[in-house]
Amino acid sequence: MKTALFLATAISVFFLGCQSSASNSSHPVSDSSSVVLLPETTTPAPDKAPEPATAAEILAKKEVPVLCYHQVRDYTPNDSKTARPYIVPVNVFREQMQALADSGYQTILPDQLYDYLVYGKSLPEKPVLITFDDTRLDQYTAALPALEQHSFKAAFYIMTVSLGRPGYMSREQVAELDKKGHSIGSHTWDHQNVKKYEDKDWVTQIEKPSKQLQEITGKPTEYFAYPFGLWNQAALPELKKRGIKMAFQLADKADPSDPLHTIRRIIVPGSMSGISMLKAMRNSF
Ligand SMILES: [Zn+2]
Numbered sequence: 395m396k397t398a399l400f401l402a403t404a405i406s407v408f409f410l411g412c413q414s415s416a417s418n419s420s421h422p423v424s425d426s427s428s429v430v431l432l433p434e435t436t437t438p439a440p441d442k443a444p445e446p447a448t449a450a451e452i453l454a455k456k457e458v459p460v461l462c463y464h465q466v467r468d469y470t471p472n473d474s475k476t477a478r479p480y481i482v483p484v485n486v487f488r489e490q491m492q493a494l495a496d497s498g499y500q501t502i503l504p505d506q507l508y509d510y511l512v513y514g515k516s517l518p519e520k521p522v523l524i525t526f527d528d529t530r531l532d533q534y535t536a537a538l539p540a541l542e543q544h545s546f547k548a549a550f551y552i553m554t555v556s557l558g559r560p561g562y563m564s565r566e567q568v569a570e571l572d573k574k575g576h577s578i579g580s581h582t583w584d585h586q587n588v589k590k591y592e593d594k595d596w597v598t599q600i601e602k603p604s605k606q607l608q609e610i611t612g613k614p615t616e617y618f619a620y621p622f623g624l625w626n627q628a629a630l631p632e633l634k635k636r637g638i639k640m641a642f643q644l645a646d647k648a649d650p651s652d653p654l655h656t657i658r659r660i661i662v663p664g665s666m667s668g669i670s671m672l673k674a675m676r677n678s679f
Contacts, residue, residue, distance in 0.1 A: 444513050444514075446512045447513070452653045452654065453648065455511060457679040458507055458510070458679065460522075460525060460642065460658065461525065461659065461660060461662050461675070462527060462644065462659040462660065463487075463525065463533070463537065464526070464528050465528075465530050465533075466481075466482050466487045466530075466533060466536045466537040467481060467482075467484060467536060468484060469483060478664065479665075480661070480663075481664050482662065482663065482664040486664050487537060487664075488540045488543075490666065490671050491540050492544075492668060493668025493671060493672055494522060494544070494546075494672075495544040497520065499520045499521070499522045500518035500522070501521075501523065501524055501546040501547050502518065502547075503547055504549050504617045504640055505577070507521075508654070511653075524546065524548040524549070525550075525551060525619065526548060527619050528553060528581065528585075529550075529553055529556045529557065530562060531562055531563055531567075534567045534571070538571070547575050547577070549576065549578075549579055550568070550576060550577070550578055551579045551580065551618070552568060552578060552581055552603075552607060554583050554603040555584040557606075568607075569610050572610070572611040577617065578607055578610070578613075580615050580617070580638075581603075581621065582599040582621055583599050583602060584599075585621040586621065587622060587624050588624060589625070589626045591628075596632050600618075600632070600636050604637065604638075615638075616637060616639040617639065617640050617642070618640075618641040618642070619642040620641060620642065620643050623645075623659070625641070625656060627649075629655075630649065638655070639654065640655065640657055641654075641655040642659050643656050643657065643658060645658055645678060646658070660674060660678045662674070
């Protein structure tokens with residue numbers, strides 16, 4: 395008898411407890427959490443993975459300008475004519491970044507580009523993706539401060555053989571770029587042409603570098619830049635199979651069946667003023 399009474403009391407207390415939290419008339423208006431507790435009038439649809447865009451849909455989208463840099467440093471007398479387009483003097487780089495900022499461009503990262511292309515997520519009104527290839531130390535010492543001046547973020551494509559070598563970034567510097575919110579991707583182990591890979595090369599040039607970069611950043615390596623911008627059909631499934639979601643070439647046409655692994659970029663040479671760079675961006679994308 396005693397037990398039954400106890401149970402009845404316990405049940406009524408429990409019930410009252412529920413009731414008092416469900417009907418909130420006595421709660422102060424400022425308690426916004428009470429709004430959440432009110433019963434829903436409609437049942438929300440269960441979360442469904444959004445349908446990814448087809449290749450044709452991706453190609454039909456407005457292209458986002460992607461810029462490609464290699465070295466940000468002043469010229470030396472040893473720089474050959476063929477090397478010069480890959481070198482942007484520090485003051486020119488600053489001017490180019492200033493031109494982007496003045497024109498209202500906002501940098502985006504590969505994750506955002508992917509979500510825009512595949513899932514239709516929105517981007518800033520004037521998006522630009524800035525990328526750096528080859529792991530050069532000046533990207534850290536000279537380009538990074540210029541990027542930071544405008545709160546710009548960039549993507550760095552690392553060839554892992556060069557990590558820690560003189561003139562190149564160290565693992566710690568790459569880790570720091572990642573911590574600062576920049577994107578770290580792969581640029582192979584030692585910059586061999588992807589078109590020439592045979593079986594074991596996919597391990598040496600793609601799998602191992604991806605793993606090493608993941609050890610540095612703690613994140614999967616999902617983005618890749620082709621050495622020399624060169625790619626072929628055979629490379630596309632090989633990259634996909636190894637977890638590469640997007641790969642960056644240079645200015646050739648995107649592949650009609652796999653635009654995500656043939657994203658176009660333009661090289662910005664040191665001979666371009668900020669204004670002429672903006673013009674080149676508008677012409678190419
Ligand atoms: Zn390269």
